[in-house]
Amino acid sequence: MHFAVRMDVSIPFDMDPQARTELLAREKAYSQELQRTGEWKNIWRCVGEYANLSIFDVASNERLHEILWGLPLFPHMKMDITPLAGHPSDLAL
Numbered sequence: 001m002h003f004a005v006r007m008d009v010s011i012p013f014d015m016d017p018q019a020r021t022e023l024l025a026r027e028k029a030y031s032q033e034l035q036r037t038g039e040w041k042n043i044w045r046c047v048g049e050y051a052n053l054s055i056f057d058v059a060s061n062e063r064l065h066e067i068l069w070g071l072p073l074f075p076h077m078k079m080d081i082t083p084l085a086g087h088p089s090d091l092a093l
Contacts (some may be wrong), residue, residue: 040055041054
């Protein structure tokens, strides 16, 4: 199952700098491991925003939920999730 997920991040400005650095390092490691497994297919930065648009390829809604709740930055995110389906005009299909 494919999903497009937009993640808007709002880390508190008063967060301890060391805690922020550690949080971002955990987030990067977590997301890169999911990219290696193929579940996190793509990630793009939204220009001019602290946000990204990502494509996930997961076995179920429950697996996507598990992945998203596992994000170290999850408490500081607003997400918009769109389930995707193949398009009949897509040459790759």
